[in-house]
Amino acid sequence: MLIAEPLQRAIDELSKLPSIGKKTAQRLALHLLKSDKDAVESLVDAISALKNDLCFCEVCFNLSVEEKCDICKSPKRDHSVVCVVEEISDVIAIEKTNEYNGAYHVLGGVLNPLSDITPDKLHIGELIKRIESGGINEIILALNPDAEGDATSLYLTKILKEYPVKVSRIARGLPIGGDLEFADPATIGRAFSGRIQL
């Protein structure tokens, strides 16, 4: 099979990305080949900038271009409320709602003894230090509603009991626009046990 080496290399590199198979990688590579030079350069610059221009906020471990991220620096945000999430993508998901105006704390994962992810591998110590340095009234746990997320929430709740902060967890129940008929039993069960009085 005689594919020009640079094309084959681009296909191989692109197919290393998640959800991109060999066929899609080939389509992307041939698309880039046909695109004009400026478009390809701005893509390359943007990808390089990801590694070169971004770091993690020293306060909340969100992405940042400076030592402190835009959210931690913003005077408009309520820094007495801290939402604890697993990953940076969760911050993005919550920011998109425009419903939350507090600060964040990115753990960088969840507890998982099988994968050897113990509390010291997550940014839990830094969270405790933030609470100890004062000014925080409420911690909202917004970890994924799965076994590891629940275990991590439970662990954090136990630790945080020693500190004068309110600890809450985001609600579980039927998703908006969801269909009760097609919801799984665990979700319906949680929706019942978490019902609120009207």
Add this chain to the structure above:
Amino acid sequence: MLIAEPLQRAIDELSKLPSIGKKTAQRLALHLLKSDKDAVESLVDAISALKNDLCFCEVCFNLSVEEKCDICKSPKRDHSVVCVVEEISDVIAIEKTNEYNGAYHVLGGVLNPLSDITPDKLHIGELIKRIESGGINEIILALNPDAEGDATSLYLTKILKEYPVKVSRIARGLPIGGDLEFADPATIGRAFSGRIQL
């Protein structure tokens, strides 16, 4: 919404690629952020090389790193047979079969008067020159079996009648592993009219 600017730019650039939406672009960008620097650099290099290291073969318009592509240069290939295809991706698809040992000629598209693609926009003139310079016995038309591909095949057949070359078209019929029950009427019709004696 407070997403760090370099991340937002990478998401925007990645989502310009075909079949990549905003959600996938965000996933890819966050994946690249987490990848180590070497992996990101080799991706960036591979994409840049696509534009910098590749050109089109001056004989067949296939991709090449030099003036002539590997297929045109190869002494093992039969240069008396030329397969005419629409795009470079068709060359790759045919090469993957390991069934064809001749040369290629990439037209760079198909005739489409509505999109203002006239014969002079395709590499038809160059094909004629190749035939005129001698050494070619057979032209195999391997254009896509659609209206534009058929129109282009018809156009080429008429032009090539004036030259002492055999002109053939790749067969149409049921695809291997296909199911007669689910094949469309046009394909079944072609399979009948193109039946071969056993």
